[in-house]
Amino acid sequence: MTGALAGRTALVTGGSRGIGRAIALALAREGASVAICHHGDERAAETLADLQALSSKSFAFEADVSREDDVVAMLAEVAARFRTLDIAVNNAGILREAPILETSAADFDRVVAVNLRGTFLVGREAARHMRERPAGVSPARIINLASDLAFLGREGMAAYSASKGGVVALTRSFATEFAPQILVNAIAPGPVDTDMTSPATMSPEALARDLDIPLARFAAPEEIAALALYLAGDGARFVTGQCYGINGGSAMP
Template sequence: MRNNRRMEFDGQTAIVTGGGRGIGKAIALQLAEQGANVAVLEIDRDSASATAAEVEKRGRRSFAASVDVSDQVQVDRAIGAVAERFGRIDVLVNNAGIGNTAPFLELTADNWNRVVAIHLSGAFFCSQAAAREMARRGYGRIVSMASIAGLMAPPEAAHYAAAKAGIIGLTRAMAMDLASSGITANAIAPGPVLTEMLREIWDEEGLKERGEHVPVRRLATVDEIARAVLFLAAPQSAYITGVVIPVDGGSVAAGSYMVEKYRRLRS
C-alpha cells in the first residue's frame, strides 16, 4: 500500500559533505528517506556517485561532485551548481573530515594545517557559500559534525581537538550572525562511531576496548548519529540554534569517571 504520510524534508535540497561513506552516507540516505533531494560533495568521486545512486533508488534526485572542502574555489563552484540544479538549498551538513593522530611533541605544521583546513576551514567555506543561498530565501539549517574531542581532551590529537573545538565556536558565531535570516546553525558531537575512520586507527581489539570506555559500553552506529542530525535539520527545530549536542553514549557526562572504571576493569 502506498504511504501518503508527508515526509519531514519533502521537496527540500540537502548538501552533505563527505557523504561517500560512514556517517555522511547514513545522513544522506536518511535525508532521502525523509523526502530530500541530496547533493553529495565528496573528495572521492566514486563513493560520491555510489551514495547518489542510492539516493535515487529512494525516489529522490541527487547530485554528486568531487570536491575537496578545504579548497574554497571548488566549494563555491559546487554549491553554485547545486543551487542552479535544484533552485534552493535548505540543509547543509558539514561532515567531511579525516582522522589523524600524532603525539603533541611530534605534530608537524603540515599535519596541523591539513586537519584544520579540512575540518574547520572546510566547514567555514561550505557554510558561507550555502548560507548566501539560504539567506536569499530566508530559510536554512546548517548542522556541523564536531566531536567529543572538541569538548574533552583526546590523547595525541591536538590538531583534531582544536579543529573540532573551532567548529563549535564557528557554529555559535554563525548562529548569531544568521539568526535574523531564518538560518539555524548547530553542531553534533559524536563519541566513537564504528566507521572506516576508526577502523583505520584501531584494530578489532582496540575498537572493542574503546567501546568499553563509553558508559553505554559500545560504539555508536552511523544511523544513531544521522538521526540526531536530522532532528536539528528539520523545519520544526527553528528555535534551536547555536547549540552543540553530544551523541556519545554518556561520555561527556561521565568525564574521567569512565576512564577510572575502565582501568579498574582491566586490572
C-alpha cells in the first residue's frame, strides 16, 4: 500500500458513521490500517467492509468509551493486532439537547462520561502504547473532536458545551505531558451534516441557529476529515496542544 500514512496504524472511536467514518476512510486511503469502535451501531459493518477494501488489517470493535474495562480491552486488542499504534482519534460523542432547568444530573453525567471521560480513557490507554517510539519515527498523534460549542454559549447545549470545553483543556494537558513522543491536538467543528444534527437529535430552533453563520451551511464530514488527515500526517510534526476551528465562521476566537 502506498500513501502518506502507509504502514501506520490508527484507532478511530465512533468510526462507524458520520465524522468518524469519514476520518477512518481518509486515513485508510492514505495507507493506514484502521480500527474503529462504535456503540451498537448497525452501520459499522458497512464501514468496516469499506475499510477492509482499502486495508485488510482493519477491524471493528464494539465498546462504550465511557467504560474503563471496555477501553482497556479495546486498546489491548489494538496492540495485539497492530503491535503499534500511531494515530488515535477520539471522535465518539453524544448530544442531548435540553434547557438547563430540564437537564437531569443523569443526562449531564452521561454526556460528560462519553465525551470527556471517554476521551480521557482512550487517550490514556492509547498513550501507554504510543510512548515508546524508536528514534527517527514520526511522533504518534492523538486527535480529539471538540466543538465550536466549547467556546460559545448556546441554549440547550450546556452539558455538551461543558464536555467539549473539557476536551480542549484535556488536549493541552495531554500535549504537555506526552511531548515530544505524542502530538495531541483538537478539532472544533461547527455544524456538520451527520446523525447528530438530524431532526431526531436537535430541535428545529437549534438547527436554524446552526445555519445562522457566515458560510450558512453544514460541513460535509469529509471536510472535517481533511483537517484530521493533516494533523495525522508528517506535515504537522511541529503542531501540538492546538485546537483548530473548522466551523464556517461560527466562532472566531
